[in-house]
Amino acid sequence: MPDTSLTITPVRLGPLPILREVVKALGIEDAFLKHVRHDPRDKIPVSQTLIIALYNVMTERCPLYQMDEWALQRGLVPAEFAANFNDDRMGRALDRLFCGDRAAIITDIVLSALKVYDIDVNRIHNDSTTVTLFGDYAAYPNTQAAKPLHGHNKDHRPDLKQLVFSLSVAGDGAIPLYFKVWDGNITDDTTHLSNWMALRTLVGHAKFIYVADCKLCVRETMGFIQTEGGFFVTIMPETRQEITRFKQWIQDNSPVWKNALHLPDTKRQDGTPRVFWTMDSPFLSSEGYRIVWIKSLDKQREDEQRRTARIERTENALKPLSDTVHTNKNTLEQKTIAILKENRTGEYFDWQITHDVEQTFKQCSRGRPTPSTEFRKIEKAVYRLTWCQKADRIQYDARYDGIFPVITNRQDPAAEILGYYKYQPHLEKRHEQLKSVYNVAPVFLKNPQRIEALLSLYFLGMLVTSLIERKARKEMKNRGVEAIPIYPEGRNCKAPTADKLLALFSDVRLQHIGKDGRVIQTVPDSLTKVQRTVLGLVGIRPEAYFDPG
Numbered sequence: 151m152p153d154t155s156l157t158i159t160p161v162r163l164g165p166l167p168i169l170r171e172v173v174k175a176l177g178i179e180d181a182f183l184k185h186v187r188h189d190p191r192d193k194i195p196v197s198q199t200l201i202i203a204l205y206n207v208m209t210e211r212c213p214l215y216q217m218d219e220w221a222l223q224r225g226l227v228p229a230e231f232a233a234n235f236n237d238d239r240m241g242r243a244l245d246r247l248f249c250g251d252r253a254a255i256i257t258d259i260v261l262s263a264l265k266v267y268d269i270d271v272n273r274i275h276n277d278s279t280t281v282t283l284f285g286d287y288a289a290y291p292n293t294q295a296a297k298p299l300h301g302h303n304k305d306h307r308p309d310l311k312q313l314v315f316s317l318s319v320a321g322d323g324a325i326p327l328y329f330k331v332w333d334g335n336i337t338d339d340t341t342h343l344s345n346w347m348a349l350r351t352l353v354g355h356a357k358f359i360y361v362a363d364c365k366l367c368v369r370e371t372m373g374f375i376q377t378e379g380g381f382f383v384t385i386m387p388e389t390r391q392e393i394t395r396f397k398q399w400i401q402d403n404s405p406v407w408k409n410a411l412h413l414p415d416t417k418r419q420d421g422t423p424r425v426f427w428t429m430d431s432p433f434l435s436s437e438g439y440r441i442v443w444i445k446s447l448d449k450q451r452e453d454e455q456r457r458t459a460r461i462e463r464t465e466n467a468l469k470p471l472s473d474t475v476h477t478n479k480n481t482l483e484q485k486t487i488a489i490l491k492e493n494r495t496g497e498y499f500d501w502q503i504t505h506d507v508e509q510t511f512k513q514c515s516r517g518r519p520t521p522s523t524e525f526r527k528i529e530k531a532v533y534r535l536t537w538c539q540k541a542d543r544i545q546y547d548a549r550y551d552g553i554f555p556v557i558t559n560r561q562d563p564a565a566e567i568l569g570y571y572k573y574q575p576h577l578e579k580r581h582e583q584l585k586s587v588y589n590v591a592p593v594f595l596k597n598p599q600r601i602e603a604l605l606s607l608y609f610l611g612m613l614v615t616s617l618i619e620r621k622a623r624k625e626m627k628n629r630g631v632e633a634i635p636i637y638p639e640g641r642n643c644k645a646p647t648a649d650k651l652l653a654l655f656s657d658v659r660l661q662h663i664g665k666d667g668r669v670i671q672t673v674p675d676s677l678t679k680v681q682r683t684v685l686g687l688v689g690i691r692p693e694a695y696f697d698p699g
Contacts, residue, residue: 159662161225165652167695168688169208172614173201175266181258186250193234194227199243200607202226202235207604208611209652211589214240214604225660241600248295248603257352259610260327264353267617273321273359275574276345276366278338279581280304280312281605285596287311295598299334305585313598315605316341317580318349321361323620324576328352329609331602338365346375356380359560361570367557369437376439376559383570386555392435396443397550405429407445410565411572415448424448426572428564435557442556442564450552457498457547461539464495472535479503479533486535498544501537508532580612587649588612615648622651622687634687635680651684660696672696 173179182197189196202221206214217240222232263269282305287298298311305312314332319325328348332341342362350356359381366372366384375382386392407427415424424446431441467489476482482503490496511525556571584590590608595601623645626634633642636650643650658681663671674696677685682692 155665157664159664160223161660161662162223163655163658163660163696164209164224165655166205166209166224166226167697168618168652168655168685168690169205169614171688171690172617173204176259176262176614176617178204178259178610178614181255182247184258185252185255186246194231194239196243196246199235199239200247203240203243204607204610204614207588207607208615209656241595241597244595244600244603245597247606248599252603252606256328256606256609259613260352263325263613263617267325267620269320269325270322271320271327271353271358273361273570273573274318274327274349274353275321275324275577276316276318276342276360276362277574277577277581278314278316278332278341279584280334281315281590281601282307283311283313283601285311287596287598289596290598293598295602296331297333298598298601301335302337313601313605314341315581315584316345317577317609318345319577319580319616321359321570321573323616323623324573324580325616325620326580326609326613329605331605338363339368339371342366342368342371343374346371346380350378350380359383359570361574363574372437372439372557372559381558381560383556383558383560383567385571386435386441386557390435390555392431392433392441393555395433396431396553396555397546399432400549401546403432405443405445408564410444410568413572426568428568430564431555439557439559440561442558442567443553444556444568445553447552449554453551454548457544457551460493460495461498461544464489464493464499467493468499468501468535468537472537475508476533476535477530479505482533482535486537497547498540499537500540501535504534504536506532506534580616583647583649584608584612587647615652618651618688619646619648621689622646622648622684625687625689629687631687634683636684651688654678654681654684658695 179197179201182200186196186200202217203214205224205226206217206220210220214237217237218227218232218235221227221235222229227235264271280301280303282303283298285298296313298313300308300310301312301314303310303312312334314334314336316330316332316338317326318328320327328345330341330345330348342360342365346360349358349360356375356379360366360375361383364385364387366382367386367390372382372384407429409425410428411426412423413426415422427445429443429445431443433441435441468486471482471485471489486501486503490499508530510528510530512528513519514524514526556567558567560567588608588611590605595604626632633644634646635641636643636646636654658675658677660675661673663673677692677695685692685695
């Protein structure tokens with residue numbers, strides 16, 4: 151007797167329909183088809199496997215975990231192929247991605263993003279972070295991938311090996327444009343030339359402004375960019391002689407500061423903004439480039455507080471030494487120098503070790519002393535530490551509080567130069583999202599080639615979600631929408647991030663009602679008002695959200 155009962159099969163769509171629209175617009179699957187080797191024997195094409203892995207990276211916090219069950223629940227693979235979507239298939243797909251032309255894949259996709267979403271690449275920002283790993287990777291000594299090594303770990307885990315993840319983003323929405331995975335012990339000052347030349351090839355010219363931290367301030371690097379017709383903006387390291395020269399200059403001169411930039415400070419409850427002033431340097435850098443001096447009231451307060459705290463720590467450590475009589479001059483001197491070095495306050499203190507002789511008397515014979523007992527004099531050398539603060543040196547450094555220099559070969563107004571550099575936190579936010587929102591976790595992979603291939607998927611994931619974020623924010627501005635209630639308890643958000651927007655759809659489902667092994671009806675969940683608003687902001691009709699991809 152045939153089974154006539156109805157069955158309900160839920161499909162958890164989540165934010166996949168939104169992501170799918172961007173993935174299609176960028177032609178990501180086409181890029182995989184074009185540049186990754188395919189095998190006709192594959193039950194699931196490698197391009198489809200990589201696309202599913204990309205969706206997983208963008209939506210889950212444990213990437214590549216139980217992929218067969220995850221893909222089946224979301225209708226990404228037919229039920230008969232779900233069992234084939236296992237760890238081995240994913241590992242082989244990452245191997246093929248690594249061996250494929252990844253540079254061409256990234257270039258094709260990024261160029262599509264520039265064209266489709268009209269991204270301004272007049273200014274590009276670069277910075278790097280570290281991806282901490284937990285394996286020893288000794289089994290892969292000759293790998294062609296970047297090598298996991300010990301280095302300066304930005305996760306404060308110097309005991310673990312790492313890779314360096316360098317990212318470049320556009321000054322328009324912090325859209326990722328280019329990335330590179332480097333050996334774990336590389337430093338940024340050796341990577342900027344390679345990054346800049348790759349970006350020049352990507353955008354097709356050298357006229358963009360390249361913004362980076364102080365590791366860009368290298369004579370050879372800046373000179374090459376200048377010679378090739380490019381532009382740069384970077385912070386000047388504290389070790390440069392120009393800073394010493396400016397500190398001397400401001401002792402006898404009064405800088406004319408111009409109010410340049412106001413930035414919101416979310417840490418202050420009263421909403422008081424952070425204020426910055428600028429001043430063009432009275433002299434050029436040693437290479438002949440322009441220097442813009444910047445002053446921040448917040449930084450001035452922080453510099454003063456840090457210096458005061460260092461001086462107080464030094465005094466607290468020196469006081470016990472000065473209150474005690476010492477018999478070993480070398481030991482006292484070494485302790486004093488160590489305290490000053492530890493607190494970096496050697497220039498703020500005058501100190502000296504004084505020599506004295508203590509006299510004591512001891513009777514020459516045993517027994518109770520009598521009026522005729524003879525005593526001998528014992529002289530012992532002792533040392534005391536004396537110190538005082540150098541007020542003139544403290545005042546000298548206080549004149550420089552809150553000031554830092556930016557070096558550039560641009561002739562834009564100083565306020566604009568400052569604005570270029572102050573966009574760097576948007577790039578740092580992308581690094582933060584890589585580790586928190588996307589929960590980058592190649593620690594589950596033991597092959598460096600697969601780790602590097604997986605990081606390529608993370609880059610594409612950040613590109614896709616940042617485009618969604620940019621589109622939503624631009625549409626809010628165009629529509630005059632000041633904020634949308636996407637926070638818990640319906641609280642408003644003025645600058646929604648992609649992860650918050652996509653999280654609204656995390657539990658949206660389709661119910662397939664079946665009978666006799668076939669689907670007779672599909673019932674979608676009802677979308678809330680906020681969900682419909684967000685779909686409108688990202689350019690998707692609510693009805694189209696449930697259309698099969």
